[in-house]
Amino acid sequence: MKKALGIFVSTLLVTSVAVGDIYYDPTGDISTGNPNLDITSVEMTTSGWDLLVTITVDNLDADWGNYMVFMDFGDDYMGNFGAPQNSNPWGRNVIGHAGFDSFTGIWLNGGGGLEHYGWNGSDWYNQYSGPGIDIDWDNNSITFGYMDLAYALASDGVTEIGFEIGTTGGNWGDPAIDLLGGEGTQAGWGGVSVITDLQYFTIPAPSVLALFAMAGIGRRRRS
Numbered sequence: 001m002k003k004a005l006g007i008f009v010s011t012l013l014v015t016s017v018a019v020g021d022i023y024y025d026p027t028g029d030i031s032t033g034n035p036n037l038d039i040t041s042v043e044m045t046t047s048g049w050d051l052l053v054t055i056t057v058d059n060l061d062a063d064w065g066n067y068m069v070f071m072d073f074g075d076d077y078m079g080n081f082g083a084p085q086n087s088n089p090w091g092r093n094v095i096g097h098a099g100f101d102s103f104t105g106i107w108l109n110g111g112g113g114l115e116h117y118g119w120n121g122s123d124w125y126n127q128y129s130g131p132g133i134d135i136d137w138d139n140n141s142i143t144f145g146y147m148d149l150a151y152a153l154a155s156d157g158v159t160e161i162g163f164e165i166g167t168t169g170g171n172w173g174d175p176a177i178d179l180l181g182g183e184g185t186q187a188g189w190g191g192v193s194v195i196t197d198l199q200y201f202t203i204p205a206p207s208v209l210a211l212f213a214m215a216g217i218g219r220r221r222r223s
Ligand SMILES: [Ca+2]
Pocket: 025, 026, 027, 028, 029, 030, 038, 039, 040, 178
């Protein structure tokens, strides 16, 4: 589910212009009664350089939740298709899609942090770790930024990012409690979670961003 919201100007980025999309997920489509794991929306924003991801949940009433961003940069990204299904560096039980090229795991305790991994054709490797997290407890949202990722992907010929967002617990083998998009309610703790669809975010061409910058605005695109 994805909706265009008209003109907006991002205040999150140091650059003067950014474009983004917001993707909605139903409230209450989880089987475990953990509102801190119930995704309600995800916003993807880029300045053409960085990529910001904001995950909003029903109620961020606890800091033990873990959050996952799976991204697929295409079937031939840097010569690789991507990871086989049910393969992620945190061992979470999420099946249903093969071809992810990056995995980010986020935690909120201790001020928050993340680990970001890439798939090198045979294994996951840790690209970087660090805080990079902005937790907005009042608005039940978590924002983090991939520095220069949009630019790097565009330079490698990637024009569209396929992605999935999952919420989970802190243990190896935990499933995704909620997934973003059309999956419906997952089995819950001890079960298997299944990805049935990805969402897509188009990386704007530099010429498009330049036009927006000249106009002094950002806008949400619709696909
Ligand atoms: Ca949800």
